[in-house]
Amino acid sequence: MCLFCKIIKKEIPSNIIHEDENYLAFHDINPKAPVHILAIPKVHVDSFNDLTPDMMAGMTTFIQEITQKTHIDKSGYRVITNIGENGGQEVGHLHFHVLGGAKLKWGHFSDADPKNLI
């Protein structure tokens, strides 16, 4: 069973901030911003590659609820999902990073040379 499935089953503790029947949100253990939450589906999905439009619709509402609950909806925030090796995905259970609470930099995207366009 994957790490985030264990968090869903409460076999591993997490700092949950929001939950419904289908989705779970908890604080990232290694935050990159004052607010850094992970939003995940409760059914195991490997990555965005396998996400259905229906699940994405539910996730959209769920993430909006998180941003309202943490009061970052008006000040702004960023939603990221890393996919696969080049995307930097470390945990193989689909998750959306919701980052906010400060003006976010863009620098961590500059490790690939933008001149090497595909």
Ligand code: AMP
């Ligand atoms: P990614 O690199 O997109 O796969 O992101 C995985 C994220 O999961 C990282 O930001 C980690 O800090 C976070 N993470 C790993 N283990 C835990 C955990 N037990 N509880 C909360 N967040 C975690």
